[in-house]
Amino acid sequence: MQLDAKIPVGPLAEKWDNHRFNLKLVNPANKRKYTIIVVGTGLAGGSAAATLAELGYNVKAFCYQDSPRRAHSIAAQGGINAAKNYPNDGDSIRRLFYDTVKGGDFRAREANVYRLAQISNNIIDQCVAQGIPFARDYGGLLANRSFGGAQVSRTFYARGQTGQQLLIGAYSALMRQVAEGKVNLLPRREMLDLVLVDGQARGIVARNLVSGEIESHAADAVVLATGGYGNAFFLSTNAMGSNVTAAFRAYKKGAFFANPCFTQIHPTCIPVHGSYQSKLTLMSESLRNDGRVWVPKKPGDSRSPEDIPESERDYFLEQKYPSFGNLVPRDVASRNAKEQCDMGKGVGDTKIAVYLDFTDAIKRDGRGIIEKKYGNLFEMYDKITADNPYETPMMIYPAVHYTMGGLWVDYDLMSTIPGLFVLGEANFSDHGANRLGASALMQGLADGYFIIPYTIGGYLNEMNSGPVTASHPEFQTAVTAVSDATNQLLSVNGKRTVDDFHKQLGKILWDYCGMSRNNQGLEKARKMIRDLRNEFRENVLIPGSDSEINQSLERAGRVADFLEFGELMVIDALARQESCGGHFNEAYQTEENEALRDDDNYCHVAAWEFTDADKEPLFHKEPLEFENVHLTQRSYK
Amino acid sequence: MTQTINVTLKIWRQNGPKEKGRFETFNAENISTDMSFLEMLDVVNEQLTRNGKIPIAFDHDCREGICGTCGAVINGRPHGPEKATTLCQLHMRKFKNGDTIAIEPFRAMAFRVIRDLVIDRSPLDEIIQAGGYISANTGGAPDANAIPIPQQTAETAMDAAACIGCGACVASCPNASAMLFTGAKISQLALLPQGRPEAAERAISMVRRMDRLGFGNCSNERECEAECPKEISITHIARMNREFLKASFFSSVK
Ligand SMILES: Cc1cc2nc3c(=O)[nH]c(=O)nc-3n(C[C@H](O)[C@H](O)[C@H](O)COP(=O)(O)OP(=O)(O)OC[C@H]3O[C@@H](n4cnc5c(N)ncnc54)[C@H](O)[C@@H]3O)c2cc1C
Ligand code: FES
Numbered sequence: 001m002q003l004d005a006k007i008p009v010g011p012l013a014e015k016w017d018n019h020r021f022n023l024k025l026v027n028p029a030n031k032r033k034y035t036i037i038v039v040g041t042g043l044a045g046g047s048a049a050a051t052l053a054e055l056g057y058n059v060k061a062f063c064y065q066d067s068p069r070r071a072h073s074i075a076a077q078g079g080i081n082a083a084k085n086y087p088n089d090g091d092s093i094r095r096l097f098y099d100t101v102k103g104g105d106f107r108a109r110e111a112n113v114y115r116l117a118q119i120s121n122n123i124i125d126q127c128v129a130q131g132i133p134f135a136r137d138y139g140g141l142l143a144n145r146s147f148g149g150a151q152v153s154r155t156f157y158a159r160g161q162t163g164q165q166l167l168i169g170a171y172s173a174l175m176r177q178v179a180e181g182k183v184n185l186l187p188r189r190e191m192l193d194l195v196l197v198d199g200q201a202r203g204i205v206a207r208n209l210v211s212g213e214i215e216s217h218a219a220d221a222v223v224l225a226t227g228g229y230g231n232a233f234f235l236s237t238n239a240m241g242s243n244v245t246a247a248f249r250a251y252k253k254g255a256f257f258a259n260p261c262f263t264q265i266h267p268t269c270i271p272v273h274g275s276y277q278s279k280l281t282l283m284s285e286s287l288r289n290d291g292r293v294w295v296p297k298k299p300g301d302s303r304s305p306e307d308i309p310e311s312e313r314d315y316f317l318e319q320k321y322p323s324f325g326n327l328v329p330r331d332v333a334s335r336n337a338k339e340q341c342d343m344g345k346g347v348g349d350t351k352i353a354v355y356l357d358f359t360d361a362i363k364r365d366g367r368g369i370i371e372k373k374y375g376n377l378f379e380m381y382d383k384i385t386a387d388n389p390y391e392t393p394m395m396i397y398p399a400v401h402y403t404m405g406g407l408w409v410d411y412d413l414m415s416t417i418p419g420l421f422v423l424g425e426a427n428f429s430d431h432g433a434n435r436l437g438a439s440a441l442m443q444g445l446a447d448g449y450f451i452i453p454y455t456i457g458g459y460l461n462e463m464n465s466g467p468v469t470a471s472h473p474e475f476q477t478a479v480t481a482v483s484d485a486t487n488q489l490l491s492v493n494g495k496r497t498v499d500d501f502h503k504q505l506g507k508i509l510w511d512y513c514g515m516s517r518n519n520q521g522l523e524k525a526r527k528m529i530r531d532l533r534n535e536f537r538e539n540v541l542i543p544g545s546d547s548e549i550n551q552s553l554e555r556a557g558r559v560a561d562f563l564e565f566g567e568l569m570v571i572d573a574l575a576r577q578e579s580c581g582g583h584f585n586e587a588y589q590t591e592e593n594e595a596l597r598d599d600d601n602y603c604h605v606a607a608w609e610f611t612d613a614d615k616e617p618l619f620h621k622e623p624l625e626f627e628n629v630h631l632t633q634r635s636y637k
Numbered sequence: 638m639t640q641t642i643n644v645t646l647k648i649w650r651q652n653g654p655k656e657k658g659r660f661e662t663f664n665a666e667n668i669s670t671d672m673s674f675l676e677m678l679d680v681v682n683e684q685l686t687r688n689g690k691i692p693i694a695f696d697h698d699c700r701e702g703i704c705g706t707c708g709a710v711i712n713g714r715p716h717g718p719e720k721a722t723t724l725c726q727l728h729m730r731k732f733k734n735g736d737t738i739a740i741e742p743f744r745a746m747a748f749r750v751i752r753d754l755v756i757d758r759s760p761l762d763e764i765i766q767a768g769g770y771i772s773a774n775t776g777g778a779p780d781a782n783a784i785p786i787p788q789q790t791a792e793t794a795m796d797a798a799a800c801i802g803c804g805a806c807v808a809s810c811p812n813a814s815a816m817l818f819t820g821a822k823i824s825q826l827a828l829l830p831q832g833r834p835e836a837a838e839r840a841i842s843m844v845r846r847m848d849r850l851g852f853g854n855c856s857n858e859r860e861c862e863a864e865c866p867k868e869i870s871i872t873h874i875a876r877m878n879r880e881f882l883k884a885s886f887f888s889s890v891k
Contacts (some may be wrong), residue, residue, distance in 0.1 A: 054774045065698060068762075074705075075704065122776075122778075128778065128831070133792075135791070136785075136787075140791075141785055161703065165798060172769055175766045176770045176772060179766040187759070239699045240700060273671055276679065449775045497686050499679070500683075541687070548652075548752070
């Protein structure tokens, strides 16, 4: 089946405007009659729920944390992009658009990315109006910094806590609507199924994580903003609870999953140090503005960094990419770090790390300036490693960070299930095969504040079906299925813990479907995942019952989904016989070891349709057409 | 340098809000000093699970000290002995071989214990609902640079905005007051020009809501400031008090 993205006709710069004009408006009196479920209260879900309520819709907002303010978006450090061009350094909507398409290695939809760049400026205006204390320069105007994959300074930031500040902005707007009675807030709930009535998304089934009750919630449309699936790898920079469950269960109900193999491995994270380790900590990419990445020239050199003279150091990114230097895009920086370590030039106890060195920056700008820019990051590093980065270089290594893949959506952000919209990291839409820094926050807020409020109205006008309540038999069927699955998990009573399985799955994915991939390894991984999944079904051990707080049971449900979803990642990686962005198949590389695309055969979005557990999914494609940018081999030299 | 240590844990166990709680003792053995405190609890929980016992319930998510989900009282101190550190960022290298560590939930009249170390902090959300926002509907905002804000003002607002809403201030206060939490939000928004139009109403409404929810008063013990993982200063409480008094005496908001 050819997928129709419903991209509006007309010139690129006018598409969104024309489309908004053509969408029918819902009159204010009618908005009050509609209920919309928003699952997720991160930047995407929080901003969507607040804005939809402001417009007059009744909103039910769900998250698994105890408060919507704790969504994973809170952890974003570095910043948010916008094409404001305040520094007057040559930025424009067109340049942000072009950088994003190129950074994504030409695997994103032009029309969506252009809209994103257009909206980026409104986001900053909105956030300032909400009282977000962005960094300012001496004159009191907003400050900017630069991020990987761009040669202009377009990143707005609030110290190293940009995600926190933006999320608290969206959360405050949401709380205001709760107070007004327009949003019904349902925290400590986990969505476990999507309910369809006559083929349309009409509600969800969620577990109350305190009482264990399986609840039904009906609505006129469902918005998923449930974040990314990086935790399939067990170790990642994501929050511990981040999961694929909501998206995967929607996939099982008919929503296509797009490009699941596109995962981003972030170059600057604190390296792994022990098997007990529960997560990896990101050191913001903004550090690459001032930090210099290097390894010793000689493999196996175990002198401490101070003792290695300049002439025996290899600043490999600066050498290889003179024009972007340490600011090459993430996929390029990560692969190069791995390459150095594979050559035996890694540093530290494990030899799986490279240095990120601030000595020169401190010499040049003074410690005060560096402290002001990165103080909290340096402190965090010190807390975790007991090393002081002002005195000795940081050690970093790539880690799983972000997932470009997600549920397939059209230009309106609607999935292949009518009435199911998907926003933020949970959809696949704007970042192609690699996301540039500071653009996930931009996309989440664009989707939530400025896109869904228009497009959902268009859908509601045309959905043409009457009200549905939670007493509809489809809800009962879903509740029974969810309860049965839960009881099934609890009854196994095997020998291995949930985390034990999760760690093993993570290792398989990291080894064979991580920074670089090959067909043989992928085939092997596929079999390993299947075996592990079968063992999980027979040997998982979950203490406690389903009618109480049971954190092991919560994790078991998520890991059960990762065990099925992990195979889909591998299937997708095998189907894409090219390299692009974060998907690097060793068989396809340029002489300089860069990802080698095959635009004749793979210039498309791969979207997978669920058939049956343990059966092959069906492949669909959405061809990508580039009318405004010229496809080139990415070069950051 | 990495070492391994053995510690004895005395952990609060409580099955539900209405049930009686008690301390239970556990031995955590061969704990690497590079582990975080929560990773140490993970290790204990894995063991409990394998031995057919019920693991200890505790809340956490980011494990980076920013989401504000984690938190427990460690040997009498919210988030443990290290200054400016959340529980998830506390590392076992801060403990010695043979230490006994008491672990309890954050306690306050307004916070219910749900299970073990898991508590109900929704009253903090309710305080924000009473006015911890600027009423700016999406769309229609002026250009972000239309109103310059002195750098120092923005920085002070950011100091207040750094609050992670963990509730340690409440747990550390002898009166279980939420003044630091509430003061930080009122102060952040009062400092910024965008927040001024609603400043009076906000101060009155949030302070009243805080009182109504069962949080205590401030008697200047300064424990909150000392235990705050983000080192939020009590000068923000002072600014809140000024805003509240100004609003009570001089504004039309009552
Ligand atoms: C450490 C770190 C730093 C980052 N820094 C930056 C940066 O500087 N700039 C940038 O642009 N991007 C950054 N990113 C990426 C960015 O933070 C995320 O992509 C983005 O915040 C995702 O937002 P979201 O709203 O889509 O989802 P999330 O914020 O992940 O929110 C997901 C929501 O869904 C809920 N949820 C999930 N599953 C369920 C379920 N089954 N039932 C009910 N609720 C559920 C959760 O409770 C949560 O509320 C960073 C990411 C990390 C990990
Ligand atoms: S788990 Fe997020 S602050 Fe500790």
